[in-house]
Amino acid sequence: MTSACRRPGQSGVEYALRTSGWGVAEYRCATIGLGFAALGFVDGYLEKHTSIRDIAAGSVICREAGLSVHARGAYHTGGQTIFAGTVELSTVAGRHLALD
Numbered sequence: 001m002t003s004a005c006r007r008p009g010q011s012g013v014e015y016a017l018r019t020s021g022w023g024v025a026e027y028r029c030a031t032i033g034l035g036f037a038a039l040g041f042v043d044g045y046l047e048k049h050t051s052i053r054d055i056a057a058g059s060v061i062c063r064e065a066g067l068s069v070h071a072r073g074a075y076h077t078g079g080q081t082i083f084a085g086t087v088e089l090s091t092v093a094g095r096h097l098a099l100d
Helices: 012-019 030-039 052-064 087-094
Strands: 044-050 068-073 080-085
Touching: 012 087, 030 044, 030 052, 030 080, 044 052, 044 087, 052 068, 052 080, 068 087, 080 087
Parallel strands: none
Antiparallel strands: 044 080, 068 080
């Protein structure tokens, strides 16, 4: 039986995703994560503190693949946050992220 308590260091969005039935993997590579999302291998990708050069093409490809895409932040290195995912995933993650 899995504990329904949030673990120390676990973000609210990770907890919400896990308790809603999603698995969470950490790629830490926006290019690979966004590519997997666009191909349908995963339901979505979320990363904070990434760079515009790492997400520019992937965000367009994900949008063209029909995913919900939200990116925001400054253009300096590590200043961007990206979310790309299915509508269902966006519904759960959006409660914990300021998705525009």
